[in-house]
Amino acid sequence: MSGPTNELLLDPQLIRQLEQLELAVRRLRAGRTHGEKRSKRRGAGTEFADYRDYVQGDDPRFVDWNVYGRLDRLFLKLFHEEEDLRLAVYLDTSLSMGFGEPKKILFGKKLAAAMAYVALVNLDRASIEAANGERMERFQPARGRHQIWRLLEFLDGVKEQGGTDLHEGLRQFALRNAQPGMKVVISDFLDKRGFSGALKWLLRGPDEVIVIQILSPQEIKPPIVGDVTLEDCEDGTPVEVSITGGLLKRYDVNLRALVGGLRDYCRARGLSYFYAPSSQSLERILLDTFRRTGVLR
DSSP states (O other): OOOHHHHTTSOHHHHHHHTTOOBOOOEEEESOOSOBOOSTTTTOSEEEEEEEEOOTTSOGGGBOHHHHHHHSOOEEEEEEEOBOOEEEEEEEOSGGGGOTTTTHHHHHHHHHHHHHHHHHHTTOEEEEEEEOSSOEEEEEEEESGGGHHHHHHHHHTOOOOSOOOHHHHHHHHHHHTOSSSEEEEEEOOOOTTOSHHHHGGGSSSSOEEEEEEEEOHHHHSOOOOEEEEEEOTTTOOEEEEEEOHHHHHHHHHHHHHHHHHHHHHHHHTTOEEEEEETTSOHHIIIIIIHHHTTSBO
16 A cells, blocks of 8 residues: 555554454344354454343244253343444535644544544445535445555545535435444534534434544634634635634633534434544544544454
8 A cells, every 4th residue: 555645544554553453343132143243353253241031032042041940030142243344434525624734634534544444454344425515425335455445545535625514414324324333424513503413313223323523723722813804614704803812712612512512412322422633643543542432442
């Protein structure tokens, strides 16, 4: 994987570390079913998890007869099973994602590339949708290490454009990716219509949903004062404002409300939320935060 452009997304040192990771999604199943995950960690895919009461229609092969002999009750053994996982990534490519230094879109592309890379080297299926209010580009579901170069070429060609429409984007994303798996949403969530109507489309299944909010350092702490003309980067609307200390304080309160509201919304509904400034080390979020919280292992 040489090539100066793609190395901006995944440098060789990070690639070596990603090779040791895998996506961590496990579903509780009764017994050992077909579909054990095909990966380099073959053989570690199914492990005992718990018991539940046997009910009529359950497969008697998974009854624990030793427990029956002691308690005179039928219990079914449950197992964690690692399946052929499906990773689907939604990357917001609206014009607001092109703001900041470093640009939010570049950090988002790096995160999408890293997550998909981990999936592909472990023989999981990976797809990416790069979308905004006007356009959607899709890296079709693929599996295998040989797809990595095509993945990086796809992301390299993704550019920020158009307005934000997370509601319609995530609705279509959920419909196209109806199969259970891990779904990752990467966005700044700077949508005037809010986020709850958009994220509700990801609450309808047993998926592991990862929400990553990217903001630039300039949005977190605006480096401007005095009388300025601000322009909405998506619709071009100009606004004359005087940047004072009081205004910056109100801005900070509103930004914290957005971040906190999104975090609380996700946590209350079982979605995993991560706040990621675009200046943050990619290695830190992947190798520290994601491993510590169980997204990767």
